[in-house]
Amino acid sequence: MSVSIQGSANPMSDLLLQIVIYTLIWGSIYLLISLGFSLICGVLRIFHLGYGVIFVLAAYLTWTFMEDAGLGLVPSIILMILVQCAFALIVFYKGVFQRYLEEEEILLTVSLLVFLVIVHLANYLFPVTAGVSIPSTIIDDIVTIGGITIAWQMIIAALVGVVVTAIYVVALTRTRIGLVIRAISQNLPAALLMGANVNRMYYLAMILSVIPPTICMIMIAPFWGIDPFMGMPLLMTAMLVSILGGLGNLKGSIVASYLIGFIHASVSFVFVPRFMGFAALIVTLIVMIYRRGGIFAGETLW
Amino acid sequence: MLVKWLHESLVLVKTNFSEKGGYMMKTRRLFAGVVFVLLFFASTLWAAGPEATGPIKIGLIGNMSAPFSLSSKAAAMLAVDEINSTGGILGRKVELIVEDSKGEIPKCVEIYKKLVMNDKVAAVFIAEKVEMGVAGMEIGAELFKEYPHVFFSTIGSGDDIWHRVRDNYEKYRFGFQTYYHVSTNYLKIVSLDNSEIFKNIMKAKKVAIIYEDMEWTKPLRKGLPGVSVSLAGVYKENGLDVVNETTVSLDQKMFNPTFETIAKAGAEAIDCVIGYIDEPAFIKQWAQSSARNIPLNIWGGLAGMPQAWKMTEGKVNGVSVGSSLVRVSITPKTIPFMDTLIAKYKVGPIFGSHTTYDSIFGFKKAVEKAGGTGDINALIKQLEQVEEVAVLGSIGWHPKYHYNLPSPKYVTPIVQWQKGEMQVIYPPKYKTADYQPPAVLRK
Numbered sequence: 001m002s003v004s005i006q007g008s009a010n011p012m013s014d015l016l017l018q019i020v021i022y023t024l025i026w027g028s029i030y031l032l033i034s035l036g037f038s039l040i041c042g043v044l045r046i047f048h049l050g051y052g053v054i055f056v057l058a059a060y061l062t063w064t065f066m067e068d069a070g071l072g073l074v075p076s077i078i079l080m081i082l083v084q085c086a087f088a089l090i091v092f093y094k095g096v097f098q099r100y101l102e103e104e105e106i107l108l109t110v111s112l113l114v115f116l117v118i119v120h121l122a123n124y125l126f127p128v129t130a131g132v133s134i135p136s137t138i139i140d141d142i143v144t145i146g147g148i149t150i151a152w153q154m155i156i157a158a159l160v161g162v163v164v165t166a167i168y169v170v171a172l173t174r175t176r177i178g179l180v181i182r183a184i185s186q187n188l189p190a191a192l193l194m195g196a197n198v199n200r201m202y203y204l205a206m207i208l209s210v211i212p213p214t215i216c217m218i219m220i221a222p223f224w225g226i227d228p229f230m231g232m233p234l235l236m237t238a239m240l241v242s243i244l245g246g247l248g249n250l251k252g253s254i255v256a257s258y259l260i261g262f263i264h265a266s267v268s269f270v271f272v273p274r275f276m277g278f279a280a281l282i283v284t285l286i287v288m289i290y291r292r293g294g295i296f297a298g299e300t301l302w
Numbered sequence: 303m304l305v306k307w308l309h310e311s312l313v314l315v316k317t318n319f320s321e322k323g324g325y326m327m328k329t330r331r332l333f334a335g336v337v338f339v340l341l342f343f344a345s346t347l348w349a350a351g352p353e354a355t356g357p358i359k360i361g362l363i364g365n366m367s368a369p370f371s372l373s374s375k376a377a378a379m380l381a382v383d384e385i386n387s388t389g390g391i392l393g394r395k396v397e398l399i400v401e402d403s404k405g406e407i408p409k410c411v412e413i414y415k416k417l418v419m420n421d422k423v424a425a426v427f428i429a430e431k432v433e434m435g436v437a438g439m440e441i442g443a444e445l446f447k448e449y450p451h452v453f454f455s456t457i458g459s460g461d462d463i464w465h466r467v468r469d470n471y472e473k474y475r476f477g478f479q480t481y482y483h484v485s486t487n488y489l490k491i492v493s494l495d496n497s498e499i500f501k502n503i504m505k506a507k508k509v510a511i512i513y514e515d516m517e518w519t520k521p522l523r524k525g526l527p528g529v530s531v532s533l534a535g536v537y538k539e540n541g542l543d544v545v546n547e548t549t550v551s552l553d554q555k556m557f558n559p560t561f562e563t564i565a566k567a568g569a570e571a572i573d574c575v576i577g578y579i580d581e582p583a584f585i586k587q588w589a590q591s592s593a594r595n596i597p598l599n600i601w602g603g604l605a606g607m608p609q610a611w612k613m614t615e616g617k618v619n620g621v622s623v624g625s626s627l628v629r630v631s632i633t634p635k636t637i638p639f640m641d642t643l644i645a646k647y648k649v650g651p652i653f654g655s656h657t658t659y660d661s662i663f664g665f666k667k668a669v670e671k672a673g674g675t676g677d678i679n680a681l682i683k684q685l686e687q688v689e690e691v692a693v694l695g696s697i698g699w700h701p702k703y704h705y706n707l708p709s710p711k712y713v714t715p716i717v718q719w720q721k722g723e724m725q726v727i728y729p730p731k732y733k734t735a736d737y738q739p740p741a742v743l744r745k
Contacts (some may be wrong), residue, residue, distance in 0.1 A: 018562070120367075127369040129650055131609030133582075142590055149562060151590030197670070222615065223590060224555065225583035233553060268559035274515060274551040 018148045018263045027153050027261025028161035032216040033234055034167060034241035034253055036209035042185045042248030042301035043205040048169050050092055050111035053118045054210055058217035059082055059226045060122045063132045073135060077218060084201055084214055088206045096200075115231065122228035134221040157219035164212050165202030165254065172250070174300055181205060185248065185301040215240075244284045252296030259283070259295075354670035356417035357397040358390070358675055360662070361417035363438065363615050364429040365405035370457060370654040374429030375400055376647035377655035380639070383646075391669050399423065403430060407437045414438045418449045424675040425452045427667055429440060429658050432458025432481075432518075439466060439477045446476050450493065453477045454661045457654040458497050459577075460518040464705040471702070475682055479705045480657040480664075480697070487708040489530035492624075495709070496573060496599065497540035497730055499622070499716060503737045504597045506570035510546035511535055514576040522575055523549070533575065545569050552579055555586045564594035573598055577603035582613045589617035595741040597622065599716075607652060611722050620740025622718040622727060626656050627679035629724075632694055632734050639693045657706070660692035664699070 040048045061083055074235035080186070091114060100107035126132050139152035172178035180202050183191040192198060213234070239261060243250025263283055264276040287295065362378045364371025374624045382398045390396055399421055403410040410428070414437075428438045435455030442453045453476055455463045463479040482486055483492060500506045511534060513519040525532035534544040546567040548560055564572055572593065576584070581604040588598055599622045604610055606625030610618045627650075631637050639659060640651050649655075668684035669675055689698040695712040699705065709729075716728040718737055725735035 023560070029314075067437055125366060127367075127372075128604065129369045129607070129652065133613050133614035133615055135615055137615060140590075142594070143590075144592075149565075149592040151558075151587070153590065154558075223583065223586045225580035225586075226613070227580075227582075233555060264556065265559075268556070269563075272548060273556065273559045274549055274554055276556070277553065 001029065014147050015147050015269060018269050019262070021145065021148050021263035021266070023262040025158040025261070026264055027258035028158035028165075029154075029216070029220060030237055030240045030241055030260055031165050031254060032157070032161035032219070032239040033170060033213050034257060035212035036212075037235075037238035037240045037251040037302070038245070038248060038250055038281075039205055039209045040248075041242055042205050042250065043181055044097065044103075044202060045248065045275060046097060047108065047187075048092075048111060048209075049108050049235070050096070050115040051213070051219060052090075052235030053115040054084060054213040054231075055088060055217045055234045056118055056122055057229060057230040058214045059132065059134060059221065059230070060126060060228070062134050062218070063126070079213055080239075081211070085207050088210045093202065093206045101116070101279050115235075119228050119231060126228065128227060132220060134226065136218045137222040140222070151165035151223055153219075153222045155299060156222075157216075160215060160219050162224075164215060165250075168208070169250065169302070177201075177204065182301050188281075240280060240284055243294055244287055246296035247294065247295040248301060249294070252294055257293055304668075328651070340399045351727040355394070358580050358669065359397045359399060359421055359423040360421040360425045360427065360665070361399045361401060361413075361421060362427045362429060362658070363401050363403050363410055363413055363417070363434070366400075366402040368405065368430070370652055371429050373643075373652045374427075374456060374658040375640075376643055376649040377651070378658040378662060379647065380427070380643055381659045385666055388561075391666050392674060396666075405434075405435060407429070407433060409443045409548070410437050414441050415445065418442070418451055419444050422449070422679075423451060424428045425454065426459070427454045427456055427658055429456045429654050429662060430458070431462050432462050434458065435479070436462045436466075439474060439612075442476060442741065443473050446473075451476060452665070452678070452681060454480055454665070454710040456657040459483055461521070464700075464703045468702070469728045475704075476678070477615060477704060478661070478685060478699050480661045480699075481654075481706070483714075484705045485518070485526055485706070487528055487705075488522055489526060489533065489536055491708050492601075493533055493536040494540065495728065497537055497542060498506050499544055499599065500573070501540070501572045501738075502640075503727060504571050504599075504739075506597065507541075508543045508545045508568055508570045509609040510562075510564040510567060510569035510572050510596075511537075511544060512572060512574045512576065513547070514579045515549050517577060519549075519575050523547075533573075537573075541546055545665045550576070550579055550584075555580060555583055557584050558591055561588055561591035561593040565596065569593070570682075572598050574598060574600045576599055579603075581605050581611070585610075585614045585621060586617045588621075589619075591616075595739070597740060599623070599729075602653070605719075606717065606724075608650070608724070611719065614724065618719045619721060620719060620738070620743045622716055622737070624714045625717045625724060626653065626694055626714050627651055627724075628715055628717045628726055628734075630715060630726050630734060632715070632732060633691050633696075635691060635693045656693045660690075660694065660697040660712075662686055663692065664690050664697040666690075 028076045037048060039047055039050045047168060058080060061131040062076045065079050096110050100110060137153055138156050141151055141152050142149050145277060172182060180196045183197055184201055241253055241256045245256030260280045263280045267276040269278040303696055326341060362375060364374055366372060378398055382396045386398050401413040403413060414426060417426055426433045435458035436679060439453060459481045461484050463477060465482055466474040467477055499511055515525050522533040525535060527541040534547055537544050546564050575580050585605060602624050605618060605621055605623040607627055643649055643651050667690045668681055668688045671684040672680040675681060686701040698707045715726045715732050718727045720735060720738060720743055726732045727737045
């Protein structure tokens, strides 16, 4: 079912098209990776070092439900999302965030420890010889656009990233609940005075923060390696996007995701792929020097 | 320091008799000092390497949360069980002491010292990455004179172990490396095999090479002065046209640009000098790129494990890879080893298990020829000459450099994933199926 859309034979146009296409695709995937992290930063004002655990749980819970409980892919994903939400609320929110909100160092350390415990547990229960995978391929084929070949699954993952972000932006800017969440993110004492149920909104924010990375893991699994330690590089990507965009600012995260996507694509196709991570770090560092707080610095979610 | 302490004690004794009331306390101190000195000398006399009678103790160090070390542990237990059930070595039972390094170098060093100094093992086997082997070899070299023993690195690849033996034989002669390949063999043997596979089996003339950015690939990228040109140079000498060379990093997750560039370069085969990068992601992205119909040959790693099919959702179909885990009878020992390991220890054979098992049998034969473990020089001499039927061919070590005898003595078959099965395509002696292009296999 390979689709081919003919393009120019000019190498320079091909290169530009390649950079544009991969910027859009990778940028959208990075957005999906980092959306939840930005939300937690924006609403709870917490630098969530345990965020990487969401990816690990998404992969390994789905696998467990499929392999050990014999459930199908969709029921396994649904069950996994429920467990993810419960884990986020009970372990992270009630167990860590609420308890250590005033002691930031402990909060950060404990969050990271929870993450590491889960990682090592996954490694113990499912070592590499377990052959963990998630059969979530939607279209197992490639498409050629103007001479540039892309996997359908990457395009689908990118589209899902755009749709999920759009839903979040609309929900946060056009609904009453979104208004309350934004009010909390901008000025917590004022929001409390106005009668906002902060605790309930925090619960909601925790659940909302779990959904994008969970969906992300399911969507990227067909072209991503699954191992117990995969959460760390994904956490790093989420952190990089959020820091570059401005901590807790969704507008910033959107811009930063595509900017990092552009850097990665340009460096990969013009120079060598192995420098793409390094290049993104350098650009982030430069931005942070000249624009303290990131591209969209500000104490607001949107 | 000890002399200084004794001198001070004697001075104290002299003073004791002139000091009123302090006599008893100082006498106790003197007594404690004498006991300490006696114990010190006794322990020095005691520390004379492995016992010449009683069980022969051997130690195994590994990261016991890593699959390769766990598999090596099971293989070592199997080897020891088999040796003991047939009368041991020269009538002496073999006792295996397993220790967990937890993947930490300081821990590995501490355990190595404990095994050699306290447990008095005759041999230490490190079934872990090469950094651990190097750490073990360094501490082993310090202890060797006082505690004669031999050491085997059964997982660490590359040149760090055997180069030490080559460059300072006297100091490191107790060390042996039993992992499949070292740079010289890569360039002198493996690259020639690969050239044949590309030209005659895959019918490819234009090759792209992908290296992972690790120390072990450096000699392949740059060549070994006085020994060989680079891998690309060897391929060129053998009539292949290297159209693209690139390096990928260990933390890299996106490989599409690499494959797209290679496809544009017109490569007819991709040689992947990799073993530690995220291979499932690498393979999945190859199968969804412009290069998906270009044969992918991987040197080692996860792609050569039976689980690779599941981990990549079958996208590994068509990939060829060096694998010692394929079920093919290289010697009469191969299949029984694989079956017993699974049946008895519930562990699958993965890289490191064969080499650990074979090293123990190589050690056994050398001890028998040396007449025991008492004369370390005789034992080392025998290890340099020994050849024993092994799981993957015959085990033995180079007499001067101490790496294990390479192919065709010790074989790593090249397999191709064909619709869920690993089939041997090279060497012809062990072939189980003909090579098929990836596009044909996907139909």
